[in-house]
Amino acid sequence: MKIEIEKKDQSFVFEVMQGEKILYAGLRAGISLPYECATGTCGSCKARLKEGDLQSGWPDAPARKNLKTERQELLMCQAEATSDCRIGVPAAIKPFRQDDLKPQHIKGISSNWRLLTHDVMQFDVTLPDAISFHAGQFFVVKTPGVEGFRAYSMVNYAPETNVLEFIIKKKPGGGFSEWVFDDKRGKDLVEIFGPLGRATFHPDENHDLFMIAGGSGIAGLMSILQHGSEIDYFSDHQATVFFGVRTRKDAFFVDQLSAIKRKFPDNIHVNIIFSDEQVTNGAASDLGALQPGFGMVHEAALAGIAPGTANTMAYLAGPPPMVDACIRPLIMDLKFGANMIRYDKFG
């Protein structure tokens, strides 16, 4: 089936497979459709059906509440065409970055499950062939018996790799996380689509980095830190990290973050901010080279940076309320330009 998107001076046509999300089909064809979460939460891929038939997908997608059904609005990340369709998209369609890899559908094998905390699990997805992605990107992942895709940022980085490492936090009632935390899980076939996401790290931009992560939002930032560490980026660039968790038993990646800090002691600063417990660094808590703090991570972070940092790129990753709470003061008080903020909100 064909999807056609007409813009003023250009029209885009791409093929969509039976059961394939319109967004994924367009991105796979190299058409840079607007999106952020790609999984029904943010509403950035809102479009309008002008002609044709489609199934609108996940009825409870959180972003659906903002759609105007009388205008035939739809979420491209959820909709599946059942005939040729013509749709309208309310944003410019710009080309991909030259070094962007076109996302693709891949079948992989999940394995190597390891608990990082009582409710955070790390796992690998092994792919048949090596692929490339930018540090900070994510894939959407679909598992057997669980409806729909969920987005996960890669923790690891390599210029080419056939192993993607992800973390997932247990959510009561979350179908995917219940599947992940099920003791009977072993090696399973998973469908993934990606790489996706624009909260990416590009060494040639020569920015200092200011990073704020809530909980499992640290995943994509680990990938960026790992990439930078491997190419000695932090020999002459600064990185300041604020990582928010609730209590000491919710902290993870302490050893990995400490190792990166110790490799570049002058240029990397890693703060771990506890919201629900006062933690000091000692034998009992063992926070390695991490600097502990207490409070809400965005408040600690925004108090910990000086304005006028024109060459600093901010990376924000965490639940939407945390990211939103960072954006306003970054722009108003710390004078960050909109082009110096990259974020990854996940619900």
Added chain:
Amino acid sequence: MCATDAVAEDSMKRFDVEGIAILVANVGDGFRAYPPVCPHMEEFLENSGICAGGVLTCDRHLWQWDMKTGEPQGPAEKPLLMYDTKEEDGQVMVLIEQELEYEFDDDDD
């Protein structure tokens, strides 16, 4: 629309006149009046808009505009629509000939 001291410099406020919502912005040497939503995805700018240094930013996708001219900056792709305004006797007047609305997409004429 409102008194000139009802909207602080470098900020904006929403007013409703006969069922038409208008954002009135104080840009320092005068006032501007825009429709209430972001031209991108129709977020209500009274909630999502950030005024700083004469630049309006919508915090959803970081579209930005020059508050005086409505011209887009950075990633923004469409200008803000503006009503004519003037000040008289300490009041901000907005000329509403008809309600200004953004086209959802450009090719739907």
